[in-house]
Amino acid sequence: MNDHWTDRLSEYLDGDLTAGERTALEAHLAACGVCRVTLDELRRVVARAQALDDRPPAADLWPGIAEHIGVVSLAARRVDGRGRRRLSFTMPQLAAAAVVLALFSAGSTRLLFRNRPPSPTQGTTAIMTNVGMSPLDARTAASVAALEENLARNRGRLDTATVRVIEKNLGIIDRAIRDAQSALAADPANAYLNQHLAQETRRKLELLRQAATLASARS
Amino acid sequence: MPYRITHMELTIPRVATLRRDPDQAAKDAETADAALAASGDGRAFERLYRTHVARVHSLVRRMIGPDHADDVAQDVFIRAWTKLSTFRGDAAFGTWLHRLAVNVILARRSTVGTERSRIDDSEHVWEGVAGRPAAPEMSMDFEAAIGRLPEGARQVFVLHDIEGYRHEEIADMLGIVTGTSKSQLHHARMALRRHLER
Numbered sequence: 001m002n003d004h005w006t007d008r009l010s011e012y013l014d015g016d017l018t019a020g021e022r023t024a025l026e027a028h029l030a031a032c033g034v035c036r037v038t039l040d041e042l043r044r045v046v047a048r049a050q051a052l053d054d055r056p057p058a059a060d061l062w063p064g065i066a067e068h069i070g071v072v073s074l075a076a077r078r079v080d081g082r083g084r085r086r087l088s089f090t091m092p093q094l095a096a097a098a099v100v101l102a103l104f105s106a107g108s109t110r111l112l113f114r115n116r117p118p119s120p121t122q123g124t125t126a127i128m129t130n131v132g133m134s135p136l137d138a139r140t141a142a143s144v145a146a147l148e149e150n151l152a153r154n155r156g157r158l159d160t161a162t163v164r165v166i167e168k169n170l171g172i173i174d175r176a177i178r179d180a181q182s183a184l185a186a187d188p189a190n191a192y193l194n195q196h197l198a199q200e201t202r203r204k205l206e207l208l209r210q211a212a213t214l215a216s217a218r219s
Numbered sequence: 220m221p222y223r224i225t226h227m228e229l230t231i232p233r234v235a236t237l238r239r240d241p242d243q244a245a246k247d248a249e250t251a252d253a254a255l256a257a258s259g260d261g262r263a264f265e266r267l268y269r270t271h272v273a274r275v276h277s278l279v280r281r282m283i284g285p286d287h288a289d290d291v292a293q294d295v296f297i298r299a300w301t302k303l304s305t306f307r308g309d310a311a312f313g314t315w316l317h318r319l320a321v322n323v324i325l326a327r328r329s330t331v332g333t334e335r336s337r338i339d340d341s342e343h344v345w346e347g348v349a350g351r352p353a354a355p356e357m358s359m360d361f362e363a364a365i366g367r368l369p370e371g372a373r374q375v376f377v378l379h380d381i382e383g384y385r386h387e388e389i390a391d392m393l394g395i396v397t398g399t400s401k402s403q404l405h406h407a408r409m410a411l412r413r414h415l416e417r
Contacts, residue, residue, distance in 0.1 A: 010405035016386075041412035048361055048415060049380035054277040061276075061293045062268055068293075069300045071261025143254035146308055150250065205258055209251040 005032070009039050013046065140201055147208035158214060166211045173204045249312040257303035264303075268296055271313055275320050281377045282324045284366055291327050295320045321378070325392060328370075364414040368407050375400050376407035 005028045011017050012025050029035055155163055180197040187193065249270065255263035275295050280288040299316055306315050365373060374393060378384040379400070384392075386400045393400070 007405060010408055011401060016401065038409075038412075041415065042408050044415050045408045045411045046380050048411075049376070052277075052362065052381060054273040055280075056273040057276045057289055057292060059289070061272065061289060061296070062265060064293055065268065065296045065300075066261065066265070068297050069261070069264070071264065140258040142304065143258045146254050147251060150247065150308070154247075202258070202260075205255055205260075209255055212247055212251045 003032070003035070005029075005035055006038060009035065009042055013039065013042055140205065143205060144201070144208065147205065147212050150212045151208060154212070158211075162214065166207070169207055170204065173200055173207065176200045177204065246311050250308045253303060253306050253308070253312045256300070257306070264300060267299075267312065267316075271316055272296075274313070275316065278317070278320055278377070278382065279324055281362070281365055281381065282321075282374055283328060287327070291324060292320075294327070295323045298323055317382070321382075321392060328374075361411070361414055364411055368410060371395075371399075372403040372407040372410075375403040376411070379404050380408070 005025055008017065008021070008025060012022065017025065029039065151166070158166075177197065177200045180193055180200060184190065184193045184197060249267060252260075252263040252266050256267060272292070276288060276292040279291045279295070283291060295316075299319055302319065306312065365376065368376060371393075375389055378389045378392070379386065386397045386404075389395075389400045390397045
């Protein structure tokens with residue numbers, strides 16, 4: 001059996017009827033058992049749809065994606081015979097390691113280029129220059145900016161000692177980046193400097209990412 | 220309230236031994252991974268893939284069927300990789316990826332579903348899904364029943380009842396009016412109610 005109101009039951013269920021239509025339909029439902037049963041079935045269809053489980057593909061799609069975008073699968077690295085160990089560090093160990101690495105990076109650049117005149121960009125925020133930026137540089141700068149904004153927004157969730165360590169390390173890395181940029185201004189084709197700048201930028205991204213992850217924690 | 224860090228995992232930050240809101244922590248970790256991936260970090264992108272592949276693949280499978288699901292789901296992630304710089308973190312990464320997936324699916328439907336769409340609106344297509352099964356053991360799996368809906372009704376049903384889009388959004392995505400979206404949804408529900416578990 002089907003009547004005029006049967007076709008409006010989904011709209012009723014979704015709250016899409018006007019107040020007048022709703023009142024009229026509810027009056028009809030009180031008298032029509034068929035529509036009441038249909039409405040209950042429609043409710044169950046919606047509930048069933050919302051309870052559907054997501055299933056992964058039968059075969060992993062990542063190898064094809066990784067090949068297409070030019071990256072190596074984590075799984076492939078794990079089965080290549082070298083088998084990386086998962087490392088676990090305490091925060092003091094992590095902080096100490098970051099300081100040592102950053103000092104080494106900054107120091108090596110200074111030693112190599114201490115006789116060069118200072119760059120006009122020295123003293124400004126590292127990385128954030130639009131002059132001569134490649135698309136990758138621009139994306140990196142945007143990522144750094146997003147993560148710095150995230151850290152600034154959530155730093156209140158971290159204890160002050162942690163913030164001090166993070167900021168100290170960021171300062172060291174920023175100096176290394178500025179030094180590399182200054183040196184590159186004088187010698188743009190220097191492969192070591194370009195590699196060093198990219199490495200320091202990645203290090204900054206990683207530190208900011210760790211900081212963002214820590215800051216996301218809530219007590 | 221500030222907390223003090225005692226221990227953390229470097230390789231999988233999300234399992235750091237901290238007390239946290241799991242949802243917010245996961246969202247922030249994904250935002251960070253998206254930023255890393257946008258800078259070219261393949262490992263970060265693989266983490267995002269592993270988190271979202273089941274949802275993306277299920278969406279694709281329900282929208283255009285199993286035959287092309289792997290190809291299209293793969294395309295979604297490849298497109299996401301190239302578009303990562305447009306993700307600003309205003310919404311959750313999953314929301315951004317999901318909308319991108321819908322766009323890829325709808326773009327592909329013109330090639331994948333052309334032949335079927337020509338006959339999907341005819342009355343006999345409804346008969347295949349609307350007929351009540353003769354016996355419980357013959358009852359069609361609910362997902363399979365969705366797959367046998369006419370293309371337009373299936374897409375509206377998936378987008379509205381499974382994915383939670385509003386009729387106005389669906390109408391905009393599919394290039395139809397909201398009245399058509401509502402009508403297609405009702406027809407789909409009426410057909411599928413016959414395939415509920417009893």
